[in-house]
Amino acid sequence: MSAKNVIEDLKQRKLLKQVTNEEKVLDAQNKKKSVYCGFDPTADSLHVGHLIQLLNLKRFSKFGFNPIAIIGGATAMIGDPSFKSQERILLDIKVVNENIKGILLQIKKLIPEVSILNNADWLNKITLIDFLRDIGKHFNLANLLAKDNISSRIEKGLSITEFSYTMLQAYDFSHLYKNYDCMVQIGGSDQWGNITSGTDYISSLYGSANSKACGLTINLLTKKDGVKFGKTESGTIWLDKNKTSEYEFYQFFLNQDDQDCETLLNYLTLLPVEEIKSILESHTKEPHKRIAQKKLSEEMTKFVHGEEGYQKALEISTAFFSGDLASLNKEHLLSLFQTFDIIKVESGLNILDFLIKTQIVSSNREGRELLRDKAISISFMNDFTQDFVIDENSLLVDSFLLVKKGKKKYFVVELVS
Known part of the structure; x- marks a missing residue:
C-alpha cells in the first residue's frame, strides 16, 4: 500500500532513523513548506554516498515539499567534525569555489525542481563580534558538549574552528526558516547533533511553542559486511562521468x-515499495538472472546519467562480456578504458620487450608461446612476428592500445614518447 505521507514512506523503506517531531513534519507537508539538506563542497563532484540525500530531497518533493539544497561555501571552509577521527584539512577558498561550480551543476541536473543556495551568501556577512553577541549567546556550552558528534571528538582533540560548525549550521537553518519558509532539515544519521542545534536555536529565537522547525535523520547506508556504502577497492564512485564512467557506475x-x-x-530509488517487493520476489525465484541488481543499476544510472548514459553503459557491458569490443565506437572505448589501470610504456619496442615491460607476460618463453598460438591480440590484431614493433601504428584510440591475453584478460596500454 502506497504511503500517504513522507514519514510513512520513510518508515516503510526503513529509512527513518530519528525525528524531532513527526507532527511538525506532517504539518509542514500539508502546508507545502520547504525542506533542506546541506552539501559541503569538499570535492569537485558528489559521489554515490550523496545519492541517498539527493533522492530524499526528490522524495520530499513528491510529497509536496519545496526542496532546497544548501551548498556550504562557508561551512566547507570550517569542516564538519561529526564523528570524524581527526580534524579535516582546511580547504583554500579557490578550491572551494571550483568545487561549488561542479556540485551546483550536478544537483541542478539531478533535481531540476530544487532551489540551490550557498551559505557563504549570508555567513560571510557576519562579523565575529556579531556572531558571538547575536548567535553564540543562544547556545549552552554544556548542551553542545553533550552532543555525540562533538563529545566523540573531545578526547581526540577538537579545535574551536570545528566546534563552531554546529552553530553555523544552526544559523543556516534559522536563515532558511525566516527567509525561505523552510521548516524541515534532513541529513544522515551523523547530522542529528547539528540538526537539533538548529531546531533548538530556532526555538530560542521564536519560543518553543511558536517554532515550527523540525528535523529528521536517515539511517546510515552500509552493506551487509558493515562497510560504508560507496567505498570500493578502486576508490570512490563519483557522479561525474569524467571521474567514474557511466559503464563503471552501472x-x-x-x-x-x-x-x-x-x-x-x-x-x-523512488520505486513504490510494492514494486520493490515484486522485484525481490522475482529475483528470489531466479537469482541467477540478477533481476534486482539489473533494476537497481538501471534506476541509478538513469537517475545520474540519463537514458543516454544508461544505454551507453549497457552497450559497453554487452560488448565487454561477449568479447566483441571491436563493435564499440571511440567514445565507448575511452569510457571503458577509464575502468582499467593504465599501463604506460615507451613507443618503439618490439612485441616481446613490450609484453615483458608491461608485465603482460612474465618471460620471453611465455610471450613466444602466446604469440605462436595467436593468444595475444593488440588493438584487435593477433598475427605478429617476434620482431613486430609496437608504435603509433598499433594505437586503437588516441594514445591507447588494447591488449587481450587469452580469452578474457584485457590490458590498456598508453604509449608515451
Missing part, C-alpha cells in the same frame, strides 16, 4: 550483493 550497482539489494532499492 557495473558498481550491478555487482551489489543479493543481500544488499532490498535496502538499496528502498533507500536509493
